Amino acid sequence: HQTVGPMAGTISPSAPVWVVENKAFGNRAFCRQVEGNQQFGDYSDQALQGLRMWRDVWAPTMRKALHTIGGLDLKPIISQALQMGDELHNRQTASSSLFANAMAVAMALTDLPNKGEMVGTLKYVTNHQMIFLGLSMAAGKAIADPACDIEYSTIVxxxxxxxxxxxxxVSGMGEEWFTAPAPVLDGLYMPGYSAKDAGLDIGDSSITETVGWGGFVLGGAPGILSLVGGTPEEALAYSREMLKITVTTHPTYRMPALDFMGTPIGIDIRRVIQTSITPIIDSAIAHRDPGYPKIGAGLLRAPLDCFKKALIAFSRKYSTN
Amino acid sequence: HQTVGPMAGTISPSAPVWVVENKAFGNRAFCRQVEGNQQFGDYSDQALQGLRMWRDVWAPTMRKALHTIGGLDLKPIISQALQMGDELHNRQTASSSLFANAMAVAMALTDLPNKGEMVGTLKYVTNHQMIFLGLSMAAGKAIADPACDIEYSTIVxxxxxxxxxxxxxVSGMGEEWFTAPAPVLDGLYMPGYSAKDAGLDIGDSSITETVGWGGFVLGGAPGILSLVGGTPEEALAYSREMLKITVTTHPTYRMPALDFMGTPIGIDIRRVIQTSITPIIDSAIAHRDPGYPKIGAGLLRAPLDCFKKALIAFSRKYSTN
Structure with missing residues (x-):
């Protein structure tokens, strides 16, 4: 369904989703609400209440406001946020704030007779520092999808x-998945948790790295290092390293800390194999058991085996022998 | 009047001002509206219309909303913004956005019967990327004022x-000013303007550098380099250099790009003279003639002569011979 979800976040038929349209190609992608409980496997009543509020109040109010303004362009928000320390995978402080301001105006222009719901939704959107993750994930999916199914293409x-x-x-390999065991994250833990509590890498949010955000722009987002660990110099080095496995840099999305270098985009499985450099991803750490909130965040490398398997299959498919 | 103004911005008796209170010391400081025309000496009707809108609509609406929520804490906004690429002198993208988020909620909680004025003010505050400059200047003044008139203190x-x-x-020298000719800025110009059009350094906004923002935190705000020129490495070096002429770093205001180093604060005239390093300031460039908007932005050094004169006067005043 061209849909992505954060962590273990399920999407039921009645759940409103973010809808992002790629106007250049006419495709749409979707993502569910980002919250801190049910998407980590917590089914307590308090966790489910957050989903009900989203379904009954927050999402319908925002939907009405978005219809008033005829939708909202995400590119200006994303390009600004990348210059304000967001990496759009685990840090959305800037994009969420910019998005909330646009929503505040849209809501003010909309006839919302239930003032309590209007104020509640405005407080929700202006105080949710990760609200933009649902949008950056859906945007990543909307950007990546038109690159699928291009003959001979080795792009992830x-x-x-x-x-x-x-x-x-991989684009030239259609819908086939090339898999390897999910890695362990190297990161920092919330008080009371440690590596022995950690589950393995989980969630669709690495669609952000697929389009050159997240770990790929860590050099421009040093604020996240207090969450995932590491030094600013290491973060800058990751962003430069990703140039070696991508085919280009983005003309609009740029990182001031790297002299306004464009974000590295278009992971090429051939370059990954040639260099043995795999994509760097920064991600949240879920508990190995359900019912806990986010217990930490850290960095990981996509497993090299996925790329090896993909390149071998690619060679077989396109071999002219 | 404990008041600061941007560029050549005048303050008439009927002009509403930002009021910032230093709750630790009980003092207040004030700053006028930041806009792009009259504060550069433009007295055209279009320029004055912006002042009238501020006086008649925007300021009264925000005043009412701020009273509803009992005022707004600036420290959380400032500390977040410094982690989002603001330096609070020429780049307020993040702080303005966060401030607008808070104002949107405050306005929604306030009885504002004139919907047109409410929506107009909301659009003004959510789209004004420098609105927080008036607040960071007043905050800088409110922070610096309690440090005045401390016997033997060599702090600027x-x-x-x-x-x-x-x-x-200088603190130990009371209200005396130590002056030197205003420097020329080294910077970048808007299309159609060049160094020959530039006026000399102007405005009270260097109160932000006085409390350790602006040029002092340039290393954490590389986004501004497209406006003032220079490389990210130079920007980081300026922030490290300012450690040599200040007495401490701020415990709350920190720069992720410098491994969460606190902002350098407390310029000591003795250290300036010992090192011959003077404060680095990033500032807007005004035209040498009135009636033009901002024509560029750049960097400058506070003149060493001010510090020499201050230290000589200080020695005379406190000499026990």
Missing amino acids: TAMCRNGVEFGIR | TAMCRNGVEFGIR
């Missing part, structure tokens, strides 16, 4: 994890 | 410029 069109396996898709 | 309590002279005040 998806990377995702389910807590057991890590999988990638 | 104000730096400002009037387009002809650059002046500093």
